[in-house]
Amino acid sequence: MIELEEAREIVLSQVKVLAPERVDLLSSLGRTLAEDVYDDFDIPGFDRAAMDGYAVISKDTDSASKKKPVVFEVIADVPAGYSTKERVRRGKAVRIMTGAPMPQGADAVVMVEDTEKEEGKVKVFCRVTREENISFAGEDVRKGELIIPQGSLIRPAEVAMLASLGKKNVLVRTKPRVAILSTGDELVEVGKTLKKGEIYDSNSFALFSQVLLSGGEPYRLGIALDKKENLLARIKEGLSYQLLILSGGVSMGDYDLVTGVLKEAGVKMMFWKVAVKPGKPTFFGIRKDTLVFGLPGYPVSSMVNFENLVRPAIFSMLGRRDWQRIRVKAILKKTVLSRGKRKKFIRVKLIKEGDSYVAVPAPSQHSGVLKSMVWADGFLILPQEVERIEEGKEVSVELLK
Numbered sequence: 273m274i275e276l277e278e279a280r281e282i283v284l285s286q287v288k289v290l291a292p293e294r295v296d297l298l299s300s301l302g303r304t305l306a307e308d309v310y311d312d313f314d315i316p317g318f319d320r321a322a323m324d325g326y327a328v329i330s331k332d333t334d335s336a337s338k339k340k341p342v343v344f345e346v347i348a349d350v351p352a353g354y355s356t357k358e359r360v361r362r363g364k365a366v367r368i369m370t371g372a373p374m375p376q377g378a379d380a381v382v383m384v385e386d387t388e389k390e391e392g393k394v395k396v397f398c399r400v401t402r403e404e405n406i407s408f409a410g411e412d413v414r415k416g417e418l419i420i421p422q423g424s425l426i427r428p429a430e431v432a433m434l435a436s437l438g439k440k441n442v443l444v445r446t447k448p449r450v451a452i453l454s455t456g457d458e459l460v461e462v463g464k465t466l467k468k469g470e471i472y473d474s475n476s477f478a479l480f481s482q483v484l485l486s487g488g489e490p491y492r493l494g495i496a497l498d499k500k501e502n503l504l505a506r507i508k509e510g511l512s513y514q515l516l517i518l519s520g521g522v523s524m525g526d527y528d529l530v531t532g533v534l535k536e537a538g539v540k541m542m543f544w545k546v547a548v549k550p551g552k553p554t555f556f557g558i559r560k561d562t563l564v565f566g567l568p569g570y571p572v573s574s575m576v577n578f579e580n581l582v583r584p585a586i587f588s589m590l591g592r593r594d595w596q597r598i599r600v601k602a603i604l605k606k607t608v609l610s611r612g613k614r615k616k617f618i619r620v621k622l623i624k625e626g627d628s629y630v631a632v633p634a635p636s637q638h639s640g641v642l643k644s645m646v647w648a649d650g651f652l653i654l655p656q657e658v659e660r661i662e663e664g665k666e667v668s669v670e671l672l673k
Contacts, residue, residue, distance in 0.1 A: 273545045273546065273547050273552070274543045274545065274546055274547065275546075275547050275615075276546055276547060276548050276580060276615055279543055279546045279554075279556065279580075279581060280580065280581060280584060282542050282543060282556065283542075283556055283563070283581050283584065283585050284584060284585065284588055286542070286558050286563060287563070287585055287588040287589055288561065288589070289445070289588070289589060289590075289591050290445050290446045290447075290448060290514075290589050290590065290591075291445075291446050292306035292307070292443045292444060292445055292446065293306075293443070293444060293445075293446050294441050294442065294443050294444075295441060295442060295444055296440070296441050296442075297431060297434055297435060297439060297440055297441060297442055298431070300426045300430075300431060300434070300442040300444055301426055301427070301428065301431055302425070302426065302427075302487070303425075303426050303442075303444035303445070303447075303487070304423065304424070304425060304426070304444055304445040304487060304590040304591055304592055305420055305421075305422050305423065305424045305425075305426055305430070305442065305443070305444060305445075306422055306443045306444050306445045306591065307422050307443040308418055308420075308421055308422050309418070309419050309420040309421075309434065309437065309439070310416060310417065310418055310419065311413045311414065311415055311416065311417050311419050311437060312415065312437070312438075313415050314409045314410035314413070314414055314415050315410070315412040315413045315436055315437070316407060316408075316409055316410075316411065316412065317409060318373045318374075318409050319373065319374040319406055319407070319408050319409055320370075320371050320372060320373055320374060320406070320407050321368045321369065321370055321371065321372050321374060321381045321405065321406065321407070322370065322381065322405045322406055322407040323370055323381055323383045323384070323405040324368070324369050324370050324383070324384045325367075325368065325381045325382045325383045325384045325386075325387065325405065326344065326346070326365040326366065326367055326368065326381065326382045326384070326387060326394055326396070327350075327360055327365060327366040327368045327374055327375050327378035327380070327381050328344060328360065328364075328365045328378055328380055328381070328382055328396070328400070329360060329361075329362060329364075329377065329378060329379060329380075330379050330380040330400050330401055330402045330403075330404065332344070332362060332363060333380075333382065333396055333398070333399045333400050334399055335399075336396045336397060336398055336399050337397065337398070337399075338397050338398075341388070341395035341396055341397045342395070342396045343390075343393055343394070343395055343396075344363060344364060344365035344393065344394050344396060345363060345364050345365065345392065345393055346364075346365050346366070346367055346392060346393060346394050347360070347364050347365070347366060348366045348367070348375065349366070349367045349368075350366055350367065350368045350369065350372040350373070350375065351369045351372060352369045352370060352371035352372045353371075353372070354372065355372070355373045355375075356375050358375055358376075359375065359376040359377040360375050360376065360377035360378040361377055364377075365378075365382075365394055365396075366378065367394070368381060374406060379402050379403060379406075380400040380401065380402060380403060380404045380405065380406065381400070381404065381405035381406060382396050382398070382400050382405075383405060386398045412436075419433060419437065420433065420434070422591060423590075423591040423592050423593060424592075425487075425592065425594075426442070426444070445589075445590040445591050447487060447488055447489040447590075448487075448488045448489065448514045448515055448586055448589045448590070449488070449489050449491065449513045449514050449515070450483045450488045450489065450490045450491065450513060450514065450515040450516075450517060450586070451491050451493050451509070451510035451512075451513035451515065451516045451517070452476050452479045452480055452483070452490055452491065452492050452493060452517050452519075453476075453493040453494070453495075453496055453506055453507070453510050453516065453517070453518045453519075454473045454475050454476045454494070454495045454496070454518075454519050454520060455495070455496045455497075455498065455503060455518055455519065455520040455521040455529075455530055455569075456495070456497075456498060456520045456521065456569060457497055457498045458470055458471055459471065459472070459473040459495045459520075460472055460473065460495075461473060461494070461495065462474075462477070473495055474571055474642065475519040475520070475567075475569070475571055475574050476492050476494075476495075476519070477492075478571060478574065478575050478578075479517055479519065479567075479574065479575075479578060480492055482575065482578045482579070482582070482583065483517075483582075483586065486582075486583045486586040486587065487586055487587070487590050487592070488515070488586045491513065493506055493509060493510055494506070496518075498521065498529060500529055500533060503521075503529055503530065503533045504533050504536060504537060507533060507534060507537045507539075508537055511537065511538075511539075511559055511560075511562050511564070512562075513562065514561065514562060514563070514589070515562065515563045515564075515565070515582070515585070515586070516562055516563070516564045516565070517565045517567060517578075517582060518530055518534075518555075518564075518565070518566045518567065519566075519567045519568070519569055519574045520567075520568070520569030521566070521569065522544070522553045522554065522555045522566040522567070522568060522569075530555065530566050531544060531555055531566065534555065534557060534564060534566065535557075537559070538559050539557040539558065539559045539564050540557050540558050540559065541555065541556075541557045542556045542557050542558065543555075543556050544556075544566075546577065546580075546581075547613065547614045547615060547656065548576070548577065548580065548614055548615050548616070548617065549610075549612065549614040549615070549616045549617070549639075550568070550570060550572050550573035550576055550617065550639035551567075551568055551573040551574075551576045551577035551580065551617075551639075552568070552573075552614065553568050553573075554566065554567055554568060554577045554581070555567075556581065563585060565577075565578075565581065565582055567582075568639070570639040570640045571639075571640065571642040571645070572619075572638075572639045572640065572641065572642060572644060572645055573639040575645055576617050576651075579597070579672075583595055597650070597651075597670040597671055597672070598670075598671045599668045599669060599670050599671070600622070600629060600650075600668070600669055600671060601628075601629070601666055601667070601668060601669075602620075602622055602628070602629035602630060602631035602666070602667055602668075602669050603625075603628060603629070603630050603631065603664060603665070603666055603667075604630075604631050604633075604652070604661055604662070604663055604664065604665050604666075604667045605623075605630050605631060605632040605633070605663065606632065606633050606663050607660060607661065607662050607663045608633055608652065608654065608660065608661050609659065609660045610654045610656075610658060610659050610660065611659070612656075613656050614656055615653060615654065615655060615656050616653070616654040616656075617651045617652075617653055618633055618634075618637055618651065618652040618653075618654060619633070619634040619637065619644045619645060619647065619648035619650075619651065620632060620633050620634065620648060620649065620650060620651070620652045620669055621634070621647055621648055621649050622649040622650065622669060629669075631652055631667055631669050633652070634647050634648055645672075648672060649669070649671065649672060649673055650669040650670050650671040650672045650673075651669065651670045651672070652667050652668075652669055652670075653668070653670060
């Protein structure tokens, strides 16, 4: 049995970063950037009004008040997208819209709310200071600045930033193709009628969704029976993908054939059994450039060790280094216990109480209770040397959402 940290190191040591491909900007959402993006020009490229109002020389407003407004002659009107050649001089103002270039001579903008328009003139009721309500050239980004480093996840903000830089297409990492194979005679495809002793194949749907959220391209290969010939044929099909994930059949029962058949298919075993609960019977191996994971059949165990081992592998193939889950502090609502010599992943729900979070353990921590994963917001991780944590203690929770 191998410790989780060592198992993860072995997995990541076998990962190769995938080749890049260029995609249209609107197709880049959710992809991983494969190049450093630098700015070729200042944004904004000119000094501009940050408010609707009037561009003035700030000193001219020093005496302005509600009772004694200062009156300016309006010499031009500048909507966004336009400019003026008029120069602002003492006692003069230019009516200006948000985003429009500042006219020469002006050093501040009076908000329209603090003015009153007259025929060819404007009354100003308050003082403004130099550079007030102006957005200066390069305020957002400067020419030559690194804006988004490679390995970044492209979210809506990154899409907007790339668009503001004029990027019509983006270099991203190719998505890893991931085959998913469920094993077991007891499994039935969703939609069919169950007979006694049968259950629906939920694992492949969970793994498909986890792969998708991790940035991979998942393919369900269906269900392999607990028969060597059938299992071998489906495994050989899965070995044509960059990752192959199997669930079930990796324990030590008479019908747990996966580990032996994987070896027969030419998969080199790197480890089998990880010191975690749930998820102990987990296999990892390689065949040529294919990473092979054999996850437990219990749904919670399968999902947990996907998060522990497969998700970091997919992230690393994409050149991402942020596979670690975000952690938050919370107060434990109920004492939790741990038996054995394995790191334990306890499903908890986070509830906001005042300015703090409270972590409530799921009523059942059994690896077959899928409802606990639906219920949970994250994992409370108990190191193997810790046998209990008392109610009221501050704990760290690894977020799942």
